Amino acid sequence: MSTETTNENRSDMIVCENVDKWFGDFQALKGVSATIAEQEVVVVLGPSGSGKSTWIRCINRLEAHQQGTIIVDGVELTNDLRNIEKIRSEVGMVFQQFNLFPHISVLDNVTLAPKWVRKMPKAAAEKKAEELLEMVGIPEQAAKYPGQLSGGQQQRVAIARALAMEPRIMLFDEPTSALDPEMIKEVLDVMKDLAHGGMTMMVVTHEMGFAREVADRIIFMESGEIVESGTPEHFFTNPTEDRTKLFLSQIL
Amino acid sequence: MSETTIVETGKRPEVASSSPGEWIRKNLFSNIPNTILTIVFGVFALYAIRGLLGFILSGERRWEAVATNMRLLMAQGYPANQFVRVWVALGCLMVLTGLSLAIWNAKGQLPIKKISNWTMNIGFGLMLFAVLAPISPSSRLGWVIAGVLFLTFGFGLWMSTKNNQNRTLDSIPTVWFSFGFLGTLVLSLWIVPFGHYAFTNGELVAETGRTVAMSTKLPFTVMWVLLVCSYCVIIRVRDYLPTGQAKALLVGLWFLSPFVLNWIVLRDPDFDYGHVISTDVPVAALFIFAGGGILYLLTKPSLGELGRLTAIALLIFGVFNWVAAFFGWYPMLQKVRISFVLLALAALIAPNFAADRRTRLKFVTGWGVLIVISHWLITAVNSPSTLELQGPTYLGGFSLTLFVAVLTLLLSFPLGVLLALGRTSSMPIARVLCTGYIESIRGVPLITILFFFSNILPLFLPQGMEIAELAAIVTGYTLFSAAYLAENVRGGLQSVMRGQYEAADAIGLTTSQRTGFIVLPQALRVSIPPLVGQAIGVFKETSLVAIIGAYDILRIANNVVPAQTEFLGVKREGLLLVSVIYFIVAFSMSKYSQRLEERVGLGER
């Protein structure tokens, strides 16, 4: 249970203190504590059912934690409606199943939130959306509907949609798990660009290559607890905990 | 006759399939039991058709009872000299239809092959009719000739599609086919004299020499011309029009038309212009400008909770006005009370429109339009009508059926959506209230609800407040059908994936934005087929208003016509006609819904 902050000069973006979360009898998070600094890229690893997804879903309050404190960008997550609104517009989220809105076009998917939450004028929102689609490499698909795109393209639209809110933090919940192998790379490339651009990112993934290459820090979770946390070299070459070693031996 | 065509529609594919002999062997005589079935049921079917034709064409049937009372069945006691209003209303609808067909650019194509099949089916039907119907040999010959003509024409069409390989025309636009079909119907009015009737001294008397066709052929022709002309004009200039805005305008007009047209037909308010200028216009202006100003302020993006609190305060004030009205604490124009509630509701949704100046101004303009329309409607309701009434009920017949069905559908839709949202919400009390309402309404028959609203509702109203019978019926029926509608919408809501809610939350939409932009559009799309089914049900069950004493088409056919001295006890003819009318409308709606269902299914794949 070590939460060492490697980047001492930057301010803390996400602070979790002893976060507990139950689903009925089942405790999904057991005293999770971690601090994530600005511009840090953290990859969360762990076997399925270990609470990784629950944790990052607690960070933009898709799930409410029951005990402990979560502070995102200086705002505590409580029942306060204003805080929830504020955090939702500062934290972007990308889902495993993309969750694009199938009944509106790609462009509308991306401009919806800027228009209605950020109150941006339509023209500005559309200009911004075109830039973002350009950035994720699919400017020509703007008029299509999500159902007409491939999985990889859909996930890139989802990233653009999240970025359109100009978030300070991006959360990725297994963004490549639902993709065919040949499409994984195009999504990971976009994520790498984002990381290099200085975005604060929390990524739940099974892509070890991505973790090794991009992550500033790797957090390993099992059965709702943080088992180990450290730099990629430390994690992959010299893990301290037995459970980490077992996990690595199973997947590598 | 139309009853037989229903039976006949089955008799078709012998010619359509490529090899008739093979088809017959496969579908009728594949083995011994099959052959027996074919013979037994074939004979049964022929006997049934013959029996039906015998019943319809029997000399004892008095079809003139129906023909004579056609106006009564369609519009009951609507004053004859005011009929021009009905035609004006119908004309408006025709123009709207024509415009919509053109703007949405209806592209449906009808294959010639299908038309030839239809033609040949009609030919077969006529031949069958000629063989089975109990008619004189000479008229039998006439029917045979007609059948042969149709068959030849259809076969010719069919051959032309088959042989001519380098043909350019293998299908024609559905729109033009429908226009042609309607045109033929209208043309028939000029040739065939359908029925005769008269309405004198409040009594219905049959009169020779004046036919339905005489009094309706000119108006119907005008209707047809309006439809075709408005289509043609718009299709010419379509490319120069801003189609998006035109579509929005047309949708708005369609939604407004039932209300406005009803006033044209039923009320045509006789305004007291002094009062309008001295009171109505200033009140409306006050709400437009003061209310618009408040809304403009409330849509300021940086407002935060203050906006919400203001809206709630307004809502409390608006509701309090009604409480005060019930207890008679202070007087206020009803219109003002309604406007305050509208203002509060607008204020509640205002934060969703907080944006740049243009969006805010648009929202305020929308408010102005809403006030103008609602104030006009309220004033129109409260003004006396110019219509001279004959007898206690002037709206009746089939137009009453349509009126009740359309109004009920329009009003119960928003209520049903709200109930469905309440039932699927995460709020326990709201859920229990909505579920309790839906289930208890669904547990009792419609007729008891209608009795409740026509007999018992007046007891519940404050003294001095009255409700017209028709309004009571529509209210009760709306509350009833909303419960069923809610269940259909709930099905759609349940089909929306969990992830859609999460994604909407994650990009920061508020609950109402999430519901309006993400959840409802998807849910409603899925529930369209069951909703159309529900609409058919509402239309059919409108017949129940006959039991509680409204003069709809069924009551006229069942009670009024058989009570006329000339047609004493002539009931079956009228009821058959009513069945056919209901069948035609319900059957075409259900066919449409089947096609919709196929299309929705295709969309999912």
Added chain:
Amino acid sequence: MSTDTEVQPSNYHHQKPPFYRDATVVKWLFQVGALALVVFALWFLSSQARDNLSARNISTGFDFLSIDPGINLSEGIDTRPATGGRALWVGMVNTIRLATAGIFFATVIGLFIGLARLSNNWVVNKLGSVFVETLRNIPLLVQILLYGAILANLGDLQFDSGWDNWVIWSNKGLSVPRVFIADGFYQWAVFMCIGALAARWMYNQRSGLHDKTGENTHPGLGSFAVLTIFGIVGWFIHPIFGWVGNIFGAISDGISKVPEEVLQLVLSAVAISIAANWIRGFLASRRTPGGSARLTDDDKFRIIFAGVGSVLAILVVFVVWPGLSSWIINSSSDLFEVLENKFGDGRTGGPFGVDRPEVVKPGKFEKYGPSGLTMSLGFAAVFFGIVLYTAAFIAEIVRGGILAVPKGQIEAANSLGMKRSTALRTVILPQALRVIMPPLGNQYLNLTKNTSLAIAVGFSDLVQVGQTVGNQTGKNLSVFAIWMLFYLACSLTISVAVNFFNVRLRIVER
């Protein structure tokens, strides 16, 4: 929420948000507001109704149930004593009779038409389609009136109307032979219950043998034979079960001796224990291995509401409706007394009897006395209406259910070498039934509600009787309450039955 944790971030102070921004408080305030609005509206309307009624000198209440409303019912069970309650009871029996008969025949006809629509034979198939499309697109009320008009144009009732005392038709109605429950039926029913147990034992025995040896031991046939033997033997020696009545008599006496207060206490205890149980279960679901479960505000609101609900229930039992417990005692005692009488002495006749229709006097059917099953004109019109209309919908449901069984299932059964009938019984029907049952239950509900259209042709069902009674006594509101309760009870019964069957099917499937 999460306020006091051990580790406090150094530079952050917890703050409870103001109440109008707290998501939970806003949510519950909104709901309590909505509830208050509904309660206020109901209170307001009922107070208006009270004022209006007293202004018109009409009292609410149910005293009309025991007063002669002065109406004449032409149809149904014995209408004596002439009270409003008895009249409504006659109406209920008529409705139930119509609904059960309708459900039975609609199911049978619907099943056949549905199968016809699946037939390969073109003529049969098309006839089925025409039946379905025609009948379901014409409003039921129009159909009922049309059938009524057609029946009313049949000939007058004569000695020679119809077929030789088997079926009689005339403009006074139809009459067919009737099978009725005679004196000995209830004793015989006891025999049949024992027979059913024995048959079940036989079935298990035979199928056990089949499993062991693999021979075809015909378990179905064997158990059917046992049941038949019991039925035949019971037909002759059933009077030996006359003593069963005494047991019911004893139970009836026992219940009538229970004091009112005891039942009131029991009912309140039940209310409290339900609430307590719910709260305990709820707390248990929130308990965690870590020990202290923190209740969110949401949870607290829920618990408060459960507690308030139980208190309200107790209030109802003691204050609002003190007569409830004595009503329960009396009616359940009466129920057992009725059962006792069914087994009384002198019930020595056969279990069933048959009456054939007979025209005693031309022009009118006899109302009482031995005769066939006579359907009045109104009954016949409504009956044909609801049967044919519902059959059209049931046919579509049956067809859809069978089409919903994937083609692969039939192919799989064929490839296993099953006979067509075996495949139908063991593979296709169980799967189709699973799809068919829920909408079928819905159709039964619709049919039951549609019997209310009987008022259009003057058949004395509950709605027609209620409407007349209400108009005579001015107690429309009370009658409406009875309507609602009756139809809700019918709906509940049918949906419970359908659900029971559904659960069974699901187990069978696994």
